Amino acid sequence: MSAEQKALELPSTVRGDTGGGARRRLFADFAWEPWALAAALLVAWQITGNALAGEGNPLLPPPAVVLRALWDSLPELGRGTVSSFLILVPGYGFALVLGVALGLLAGTTPRLARAFFPFAKVAAPIPPTVFIPYAIAVLPTFHLSATFVVFLGAFWPIFQNAASGALSVEGRHRDNARVLGFSHFEYLRKVVFPASLPHIFSGMAVGLGFSFILLTVAELFGANAGLGRFVQYYADFADYPRMVAGILYTGAVTWAAMSLLDKLRHRALFWLR
Amino acid sequence: MTHAGHSLRIERLKFAYGDATILDGIDLSVHEGEFLALLGPSGSGKSTLLRLIAGLEAPTAGLVSAGGRPVAGPGTDRAVVFQHYALFPWMTVVDNVAEAVAKAHPTLSRGERRERAQAQLARVGLGEVGRHHPFELSGGMQQRAAIARALALESPFLLMDEPFGALDPINRARLQDLLVEVWRGSSPRRTVVFVTHDVDEALLLADRVAVMGANPGRVIAEYPVAFDRPRQRAALFKDAGFHHLREEIADALDADTLAHLEAA
Incomplete structure (x- = not known):
């Protein structure tokens, strides 16, 4: 018994590495490649920008000009972010709740599976962008x-991944739930949901990507605020520095949201490591 | 926990998967408090028989009854320990056991369930690791926790499907001793069905051994195991009666295999 307990404690003592070795490893692990690529792109951008610079309005504003425009536009971009998130959060949130609930139910109830899956096969591949003009006209x-379209884009990938997660619950977990006398609801909550989390997170990542695409596309159509609207607005005025700044800013926001989701996934799936 | 009338009866049991007959003509009874080993080679359907008793599979024909009632599905009167320590990996070890406590005592609060689960873990020598997750434990410790969970159901029947098959010899011996200790220590005793392909393990643990043959799976012989308890490995392995019984069982298994080879 004591030998087993020692075996259990061993990893933590091994993991606590001493200073010198850790620092050397950190240095060896430092990945300079992405920074090199970023620097090369920046230089290429500057050179092309300079070459194209005619009088007045540059088609490709050089980095310094864009940075300046970005700095000046930050308050407006901040307000745009808030406006965009007021669409994104309810649309995506509703898709998440409904997609997970229906997906897990359909994946565990044969009758619901028969009802939902053929329908999903036809409905899911329709590019949600084609709904935008209709939604704007009707709602x-x-x-x-815009919230509806974001919902639609995020719902299908989340639903389909949750359903396939529920379908692929390992037999031993199912057996154990039955032997322990779990009710169907207990089985869903304590077994199917956690077991499907890897799939659900994949669906959430795909859905979040779609959400940002649909959000910005919808804003190009009819918004009076928001990130997509910002880009569209300054494009109309041929204010390319602000437009490029808006594109870069939107990229940063998307990246931040994706990273946050990835952190969440890493935390929730600790038992897979 | 009342064990009155907690015997198992299996009558003319048949189980088929499409055209393949896995089990046929099984008649077997296990009386209350008895430790029965189901011994057989792979393909003899011994695990399938255990799943039928657990209610995880439904018979094609015949009857399984536990405690006088026909088995129609899984029930918390029959705890099961599988070969692959099937704890839920997303729950801590103590929460895994607490799920079983909750079924045995639905009125307990969350804290009380945890306390009892913790006590059950301590009984199998895992008092220190309750708040860890299964992946942080060795195979032997995970199987201890699975046993703790099965015991926490406080069920009159305990069904075990090669529970020590994946363990190294030292852990296997420790858990065999632990199992017998827990079984003998509880009153009234549980009715145990223990599936194994290891003759020595069957003779060390069981009151009776039912030997199964293959194609289709059926019980070919039954042997009472009358060695005094507590049994010591060293003494048992020197015992002439032990070797005699061991030979007899091996012969029965060989005869079955030979009969199939000649038929083929």
Whole structure:
């Protein structure tokens, strides 16, 4: 018994590495390649920008000009972010709740599976962008139409991944749940949901990507605020420094949201490591 | 925990998967408090028989009854320990056991369930690791926790499907001793069905051994194992009666295999 306990404690003592070795490893692990690529792109951008620079309005504003525009636009971009998130969060959140709930139910109830899966096969591949003009025309406010389209884009990947997660619950977990006398609801909550989390997170990542695409596309159509609207607005005025700044800023926001989701996934799936 | 009338009866049991008959003509009874080993080569359907008793599979024909009632599905009167320590990996060890406590005592609060689960873990020598997750434990410790969970159901029947098959010899011996100790230590005793392909393990643990043959799976012989308890490995392995019984069982298994070879 004591030998087993020692075996259990061993990894933590091994993991606590001493200073010198850790520092050397950190240095060896430092990945300079992405920074090199970024620097090369920046230089290429500067050179092309300079070459194209005519009088007045540059088509490709050089980095310094864009940075300046970005700095000047930060308050407006901040307000745009808030406006965009007021669409994104409810649309994505609703898709998440409904997609996971329906996906897990459909994946564990044969009758619901028979009802949902053929329908999903036809409905899911429709590019949600084609709904945008219709949603804007039919729904009373732009906010509602955009939220609906974001919901639609995020719902299908989350639903399909949750359902396939529920379908692939390992037999031993199912057996154990039955032997322990779990009710169907207990089985869903304590076994199917956690067991499907790896799939659900894949669906969430795909859905989040779609959400940002649909959000910005919808904003190009009819918004009076938001990230997509910012880019569209300054494109209309041929203010390319602000436009490029808006593109870069949107990229950064998307990246931040994706990283946050990835951190969440890493935390929730600790038992897979 | 009342064990009155907690015997198992299996009558004319048949189980088929499509055209393949896995089990046929099984008649077997296990009386209350008895430790029965189901011994057989792979392909003899011994695990399938255990799953039928657990209610995880439904018979094609015949009857399984536990405690006088026909088995119609899984029930918390029959705890099961599988070969691959099937704890839920997303729950801590103590929470895994607490799920079983919750079924045995639905009225307990969360804290009380945890306390009892912790006590059950301590009984199998895992008092220190309750708040860890299964992946942080060795195979032997995970199987101890699975046993703790099965015991926490406080069920009159305990069904075990090669529970020590994946363990190294030292852990296997420790857990064999632990199992017998826990079984003998509880009153009234549980009715145990223990599936194994290891003759020595069957003779060390069981009151009776049912030997199974293959194609289709059926019980070919039954042997009472009358050695005094507590049994010591060293003494048992020197015992002439032990070797005699061991030979007899090996012969029965060989005869079955030979009969199939000649038929083929």
